Each structure stands twice: as structure tokens, then as C-alpha cells.
Amino acid sequence: EPEVTQTPSHQVTQMGQEVILRCVPISNHLYFYWYRQILGQKVEFLVSFYNNEISEKSEIFDDQFSVERPDGSNFTLKIRSTKLEDSAMYFCASSVAGSDTQYFGPGTRLTVL
Amino acid sequence: GESVGLHLPTLSVQEGDNSIINCAYSNSASDYFIWYKQESGKGPQFIIDIRSNMDKRQGQRVTVLLNKTVKHLSLQIAATQPGDSAVYFCAENGVDNYGQNFVFGPGTRLSVLP
Numbered sequence: 617e618p619e620v621t622q623t624p625s626h627q628v629t630q631m632g633q634e635v636i637l638r639c640v641p642i643s644n645h646l647y648f649y650w651y652r653q654i655l656g657q658k659v660e661f662l663v664s665f666y667n668n669e670i671s672e673k674s675e676i677f678d679d680q681f682s683v684e685r686p687d688g689s690n691f692t693l694k695i696r697s698t699k700l701e702d703s704a705m706y707f708c709a710s711s712v713a714g715s716d717t718q719y720f721g722p723g724t725r726l727t728v729l
Numbered sequence: 730g731e732s733v734g735l736h737l738p739t740l741s742v743q744e745g746d747n748s749i750i751n752c753a754y755s756n757s758a759s760d761y762f763i764w765y766k767q768e769s770g771k772g773p774q775f776i777i778d779i780r781s782n783m784d785k786r787q788g789q790r791v792t793v794l795l796n797k798t799v800k801h802l803s804l805q806i807a808a809t810q811p812g813d814s815a816v817y818f819c820a821e822n823g824v825d826n827y828g829q830n831f832v833f834g835p836g837t838r839l840s841v842l843p
Contacts, residue, residue: 620772656737659773659818659833707772717763718831720772 618642620721622708628727629698637693637724639708648691649709649718650683652676659707665691698728737816739838748806750837752819757800759821763831764793764804768815776804776817806839814841 621640629635641648650662664671665683682694691710695702705725709718742748754762760781765773779786779793779802786793792805802819816838820831 658835659820661831661833709772717775717778719775720765723772 620708620710620719622706622721622724624724625722626725626727628729631700631728632697635695635698635726637695637706637708637726639691639693639721640689641691641708641710642719643689645710645712645719647671647711647713647716647718648683648685649711650693651707651709651720652704653707653723654704662693662706695726698726700728702726703728737836737838739840741840741842742809743842744811745808748804748809748813748839750804750806750817750839752802752804752834752837754800754802754819754821754834755832756821757797761822762793762795762802763820763822764791764802765818765820765833766813766815767818767836773818809839809841811841811843814839 620642623638627635646666648665651659652662653659660676661674662677663673663683665685668685670683680696684692686692691708693706703726705723707723708721711718740748740750761778763778764776766776767773777786777788777791777793779795781797784795790807794803804817806813816836818836819834822831
């Protein structure tokens with residue numbers, strides 16, 4: 617069964633460093649998403665992406681964040697200068713259509729020291 | 730009740746009993762709802778969905794009920810099993826953004842007792 621994959625599973629970085637989180641969505645899906653989940657809290661929407669551009673973003677997704685689909689399979693989230701409060705699980709998701717079920721990857725745990 | 734930070738509402742049920750998990754949603758314009766299950770250390774996993782033109786939808790051992798009048802969603806799990814132990818989230822999608830932005834509820838932790 618096709619699934620969303622994410623790498624790395626755990627990323628540790630120093631405050632102020634740049635990180636890139638990688639996702640491979642399900643191959644026939646057209647919509648891509650990033651969410652984050654701070655430990656013990658609910659899942660929060662960051663950004664959605666369709667047709668090589670951002671469709672919608674939340675207030676969390678400020679200028680420090682960017683997304684890219686560098687090739688036909690990868691979907692990345694970049695944080696330019698990490699802060700302590702960026703420590704969280706970051707989930708990628710994809711869906712066939714915009715109003716369809718989103719399938720989530722296993723997440724990347726980001727720890728900012 | 731409301732959950733803040735680490736203090737998720739918890740539902741404990743005996744193995745074999747039925748479970749009912751509730752969720753209140755906020756946007757009366759939401760037209761699509763999903764229940765997700767999240768096991769420890771894993772991403773949310775789709776369980777069942779329902780659109781606003783329906784009141785009830787059944788899957789395998791699960792049923793979702795939607796009450797638009799009071800903006801309430803529930804997930805019923807029949808014959809609860811140990812593997813059902815997880816945190817369950819409801820998510821709503823507002824009609825204005827065509828499914829591109831799902832808002833998740835705070836979650837309920839289901840514990841299945843032997």
C-alpha cells in the first residue's frame with residue numbers, strides 16, 4: 617500500500633541553524649501539506665501546496681519557513697534559522713484532491729538545542 | 730472537557746465494550762470531517778470521514794455521527810480492542826478553503842483495559 621515517507625526520523629540542530637525536512641508524498645497525489653505537533657499538543661496546520669505554489673498557510677508559517685517541490689517526488693520544508701520553540705514533530709501529508717482525505721507520514725522529530 | 734497542553738481528556742474502556750469519543754467543532758461552515766487515530770510516535774492515521782450532507786457513516790467497527798445543529802461529532806468504536814488504544818483527533822475542513830486547511834481538535838486518549 618502506498619504511503620507518505622519522511623526523512624530524517626529525528627533531526628537535532630543548534631538554534632539559528634537551517635534545517636530541511638524531506639517528504640515523499642504518495643505518487644498520484646496532487647496536494648501536499650505540512651503540519652506540526654508540539655509535544656503533547658494538537659496537530660497544527662502550517663501550509664498547503666498545489667501546482668507548485670503555496671495554496672494556504674497559517675500564521676505559524678512565517679518568513680523563516682519555506683516549502684519546495686524540487687523534483688517530481690520530494691516535498692521539503694525549510695526552516696532558515698531555527699528557534700527553540702520550533703522543536704516539534706513535523707508531519708507531511710498528501711491528498712489526491714483538495715477536499716479529499718489527507719494521508720500522513722510518520723513525522724520528523726525536530727529538536728532545537 | 731477542554732484539554733490544555735499535556736492534559737488530554739482520557740476515556741478508559743474495558744476490552745470488548747463499545748467506545749464513544751466526542752468532539753465539538755467550531756466552524757458552522759465546515760463541510761467535511763475526519764477522525765484520525767494517532768499511536769505513540771506515529772503520524773495521524775485516517776479512520777473515517779463524513780460530509781455535512783450526512784448524519785451517520787459506518788465503517789468496519791467504527792461509526793461517525795454528525796450533529797450539525799450543535800456542531801458535534803462522535804466516533805463510536807464497537808468491541809474495543811487493545812490495538813485501539815491511541816489518541817483520537819477529529820478534524821474539520823471549512824467550506825471556504827476547499828479542504829486545504831484542516832483544523833484539528835485537541836484529541837482524546839483512549840485506553841483499553843484488559
